[in-house]
Amino acid sequence: xxxxxxxxxxxxxxxxxxxxxxxxxxxxxxxxxxxxxxxxxxxxxxxxxxxxxxxxxxxxxxxxxxxxxxxxxxxxxxxxxxxxxxxxxxxxxxxxxxxxxxxxxxxxxxxxxxxxxxxxxxxxxxxxxxxxxxxxxxxxxxxxxxxxxxxxxxxxxxxxxxxxxxxxxxxxxxxxxxxx
Numbered sequence: 001x002x003x004x005x006x007x008x009x010x011x012x013x014x015x016x017x018x019x020x021x022x023x024x025x026x027x028x029x030x031x032x033x034x035x036x037x038x039x040x041x042x043x044x045x046x047x048x049x050x051x052x053x054x055x056x057x058x059x060x061x062x063x064x065x066x067x068x069x070x071x072x073x074x075x076x077x078x079x080x081x082x083x084x085x086x087x088x089x090x091x092x093x094x095x096x097x098x099x100x101x102x103x104x105x106x107x108x109x110x111x112x113x114x115x116x117x118x119x120x121x122x123x124x125x126x127x128x129x130x131x132x133x134x135x136x137x138x139x140x141x142x143x144x145x146x147x148x149x150x151x152x153x154x155x156x157x158x159x160x161x162x163x164x165x166x167x168x169x170x171x172x173x174x175x176x177x178x179x180x
């Protein structure tokens with residue numbers, strides 16, 4: 001990556017907690033693109049992301065990771081495509097209990113697969129879900145052409161859980177690099 005910081009993207013539907021996760025990981029030292037939500041019919045939240053959001057995580061020992069959040073609305077898919085094209089890893093944030101979660105996740109995996117250098121993906125179950133719901137979601141994903149995609153539970157408000165997920169993704173990337 002020419003000396004550039006490793007980059008992780010946060011993707012998922014509107015309102016799943018991408019900006020919250022970025023704030024949890026990076027604190028207030030982040031570039032946000034939240035504006036008042038004018039489409040309350042689509043989602044009741046007061047603010048929505050309309051562009052790329054950036055932050056940096058200090059992992060200690062001189063190690064840093066850049067984290068980029070993407071807007072969840074389809075009309076901003078060009079922003080998501082750009083961020084995916086420059087990311088090594090991706091957290092797909094999903095509410096695995098929602099009926100639309102499998103289709104949304106498969107769409108995002110398909111977007112990643114067409115990248116010239118596809119990023120490595122990991123699903124974050126960002127809302128409470130039962131073990132049966134997580135298992136059903138996992139089985140549906142594994143039946144797709146994308147194969148097995150790891151799923152971790154992580155509350156977007158919990159920095160510790162998110163840092164554990166970053167550690168898992170870093171290990172996956174390390175293993176992938178060893179295989180290349």
